[in-house]
Amino acid sequence: MTPAALPSSACRWAPDFGLPAVAALGERVRCAVFGKFGLEQGPTMNPVMATTERVTSDAQRITVPVLFHVQWHDEVFPRQGQLALFDLFRSCNKELVAYPGPHTTTSPAAIAAWRDFILWHLIR
Numbered sequence: 741m742t743p744a745a746l747p748s749s750a751c752r753w754a755p756d757f758g759l760p761a762v763a764a765l766g767e768r769v770r771c772a773v774f775g776k777f778g779l780e781q782g783p784t785m786n787p788v789m790a791t792t793e794r795v796t797s798d799a800q801r802i803t804v805p806v807l808f809h810v811q812w813h814d815e816v817f818p819r820q821g822q823l824a825l826f827d828l829f830r831s832c833n834k835e836l837v838a839y840p841g842p843h844t845t846t847s848p849a850a851i852a853a854w855r856d857f858i859l860w861h862l863i864r
Contacts, residue, residue, distance in 0.1 A: 763798035771861035772802065773854045775809025776843055780821025782814075799828035806834040807857040809850055816843040
């Protein structure tokens with residue numbers, strides 16, 4: 741299945757599981773793509789879903805190259821919380837890309853950026 745063919749729900753839980761996994765695996769991971777996630781959540785999210793302490797702890801342990809995707813008008817995870825999460829990554833090689841639109845919008849350019857970032861780090 742190509743990345744463009746993945747349903748948006750296929751990636752919804754990636755930050756919840758991806759951050760702890762990358763933090764635990766450390767340098768065994770070549771790179772990571774995160775995004776559409778942050779330290780703050782909008783009013784549409786159930787407060788029980790807040791995991792700020794865990795997310796903060798895991799993000800501070802990530803040192804591999806990171807590409808972080810921000811939806812500039814994200815109503816689920818406000819921009820400030822996303823930028824705060826990006827700042828916590830300890831990687832010397834981290835990039836932030838931002839695209840207009842709400843949380844559920846993912847442009848083909850964003851998917852291409854994810855793919856290119858991962859490919860670059862896998863072939864070097």
